[in-house]
Amino acid sequence: MLNELIIPASALEVVKQYEGSSDQLGHYLKRQVWNIENPPSVVILGLPEGRGSCSHQVAEAPDAIRKHLYALTAFSDKLNIVDLGNIICGNELKDTYAAIKIVAEELSSLRIHLIILGGSQEMTVPLIEGIGQQEFNLVIVDDRVDNNVKENSPADEFFINNLPISTSVTLIAGQSYFICQQEHDIVAEGYNGEILTLGEIRDDFKEMEPLLRNSDFVSFDFGSIKSSEAPGQYRISPNGLTGEEACQIAWYSGISTKNTWFGLFGYSPLYDSTTHGAMMSAQICWYFINGVSKSIDEEPIDEATNFEHYHIHVDGLDDPISFLQHPVSKRWWMEVPDEDCVIFPVRIPCSKKDYRKACKNEVPERWWKYFDKI
Numbered sequence: 001m002l003n004e005l006i007i008p009a010s011a012l013e014v015v016k017q018y019e020g021s022s023d024q025l026g027h028y029l030k031r032q033v034w035n036i037e038n039p040p041s042v043v044i045l046g047l048p049e050g051r052g053s054c055s056h057q058v059a060e061a062p063d064a065i066r067k068h069l070y071a072l073t074a075f076s077d078k079l080n081i082v083d084l085g086n087i088i089c090g091n092e093l094k095d096t097y098a099a100i101k102i103v104a105e106e107l108s109s110l111r112i113h114l115i116i117l118g119g120s121q122e123m124t125v126p127l128i129e130g131i132g133q134q135e136f137n138l139v140i141v142d143d144r145v146d147n148n149v150k151e152n153s154p155a156d157e158f159f160i161n162n163l164p165i166s167t168s169v170t171l172i173a174g175q176s177y178f179i180c181q182q183e184h185d186i187v188a189e190g191y192n193g194e195i196l197t198l199g200e201i202r203d204d205f206k207e208m209e210p211l212l213r214n215s216d217f218v219s220f221d222f223g224s225i226k227s228s229e230a231p232g233q234y235r236i237s238p239n240g241l242t243g244e245e246a247c248q249i250a251w252y253s254g255i256s257t258k259n260t261w262f263g264l265f266g267y268s269p270l271y272d273s274t275t276h277g278a279m280m281s282a283q284i285c286w287y288f289i290n291g292v293s294k295s296i297d298e299e300p301i302d303e304a305t306n307f308e309h310y311h312i313h314v315d316g317l318d319d320p321i322s323f324l325q326h327p328v329s330k331r332w333w334m335e336v337p338d339e340d341c342v343i344f345p346v347r348i349p350c351s352k353k354d355y356r357k358a359c360k361n362e363v364p365e366r367w368w369k370y371f372d373k374i
Contacts, residue, residue, distance in 0.1 A: 001106060005099045009083035014063040018070050026070025032082045039110040041079055042292050046086035047100065047119035051093045052155035055234035057270035062086055062117035064269045068282035079293045097126040104130025111259050113292050115285050118265035121146065122159035124219040127263065129164060136164065137214055140171045141249060142221040143240055144178035147186060169193035170211060172201055173224045173241050198241070205248065210349035212252040215260055222266040222281065232267045232277025243280055247287040254291020257299045262288045298326045300333050300347050312358040321367060323355045336370045
């Protein structure tokens, strides 16, 4: 089925024209062959579709990003990476969505990390529909909530309204002057999530790691980066994430203990005469792959005997809060109450900051957030 819906990377002009050195990622990728019997750790997939955006030229983004991504430093051969190519767009936009959903269904069954080179951000919806999980954690990186339901609004400006009901949404890097109270309510009540503003995540950027560790899909809008650092935006803002922060988010997404998918959407070559934006996009994707290369299979399961356990009594709670720390990565998890879990408790990613808060006789905010959801 993939063969019918995808133009293989080897047939793309940007790949044919690549002539780089042996230490570049492109040299490695040109030698790789897709084998569904032996799926790779990381797959690159382009979605050259722009009819859902006010800037149709986002359709040209995948190959513009590839040109720079191929020129970046390669990884160890132990990390198997394959560039699958580009989705074949349909005669109508809905046909492309249908193809994306089918491809997502097939790839999600392989338990791989996927980098999506968009295209417009509303393609997040058919990707999630294709994955088809009953409960789904989506992190949106954006400066605003795409909830513009005005007449003739392009699809990528109101895609949040079309997400599956079972999707839990957290939006990070939002900018308060773009987000009204109604939009906070939509995320909180409609998608059991929250909005973390740019100022809030900068208070302690490391707190993004547990949140991204728990995500199934990270939908990154290129417009969340300040426009002076990332040309190629059609909806510009002088404020936003720095390039370093964008790469850090991608890296945290890559080191997740889940097989997280990472989609980079909204880059438009039309507004990037210097190609600096394409290079920024490529570096963000490179950092996601770098994160995958550093990840460890460390999810605590069953008795989690290989973890260090800490039980902290907090006033007002009947039972102590249990924390687990991995002895190698030093990452933390926290046990939270859930009546549906009879044998082993639910464990959610947390940070040392949560542990320290419990030691001060305070219930960590992450504990409350999970408790409020059930």
